Amino acid sequence: MSRSFRRIGALGAATVALVTFGAAAPASATAPRAVDLEFTLYAAEIVVDEDEGDTAAPGVGDHFAFADDLYRTKGGEKVGRDGVSCTVVRTGDPSDLQCVGTFVLTGGADGRIAGQTLLSVEADAQQPPAFDIAVTGGTGDFKDVRGYIRSTPDGDYSRLDFHLTR
Numbered sequence: 001m002s003r004s005f006r007r008i009g010a011l012g013a014a015t016v017a018l019v020t021f022g023a024a025a026p027a028s029a030t031a032p033r034a035v036d037l038e039f040t041l042y043a044a045e046i047v048v049d050e051d052e053g054d055t056a057a058p059g060v061g062d063h064f065a066f067a068d069d070l071y072r073t074k075g076g077e078k079v080g081r082d083g084v085s086c087t088v089v090r091t092g093d094p095s096d097l098q099c100v101g102t103f104v105l106t107g108g109a110d111g112r113i114a115g116q117t118l119l120s121v122e123a124d125a126q127q128p129p130a131f132d133i134a135v136t137g138g139t140g141d142f143k144d145v146r147g148y149i150r151s152t153p154d155g156d157y158s159r160l161d162f163h164l165t166r
Contacts, residue, residue, distance in 0.1 A: 037147075037164040041079065042157040043068040058095070063087040070103075074157055080106055086119075094120040101133075113138045115149065127153045135164060142166075 046067045063086060070080040084101035100116040117133045130152040138145045147164035 037162060037166070039162050041160045041162070042071045042074050042076075042154065043082070043151075043160055044071065044157050058088045058091070060088055060091055068158075070160075071157075074155070078106070080104060089118070093123040095123070096120055112140065113142050113145065 046069060048066075065083065065085045067084070068082050069078055070082065071077060072079055080103065082101055082103040084099055086097045086099040088095060089098045090096035097119045098116070099119055100114070103113045103115070114136045115133045116136055117131060119128065119131055121128060130150055133149040133151060135145055135147045135149065137143075145164055145166050147162070149163070150161040152159045152161070
């Protein structure tokens with residue numbers, strides 16, 4: 001699977017930012033209340049040496065995984081990591097990838113964030129257009145988190161704009 005095809009599944013970095021920025025909003029003991037969390041992180045895929053000799057078009061059931069490092073700013077302080085797995089669920093033009101990821105930031109809050117998306121990929125696309133990732137929940141400090149993350153290609157990074165509610 002080519003690196004550009006894997007990059008399309010940039011779900012990873014998206015969900016991770018919540019861990020760093022979401023812990024500061026404690027839940028009320030007397031009544032539940034929504035807490036809006038909005039922030040931006042940048043994801044850079046970890047490059048792994050692998051044999052990319054097979055350049056055949058992916059088929060239904062093909063899958064790949066990737067990992068990202070997450071940064072507050074491009075080339076700035078590293079604040080976390082992620083792991084993402086994508087499976088081709090429809091071929092054609094466009095093709096669809098079902099991607100799920102689990103994310104954690106280094107230091108600070110304790111817990112994991114889960115997210116997923118069905119990503120449509122045009123056959124001639126060098127990189128995907130901006131897309132949204134559903135935040136499906138979390139554990140520990142991130143229990144009951146919901147919202148979405150907008151992932152936008154930004155040079156060698158993916159810009160991740162978080163729009164979250166707890």
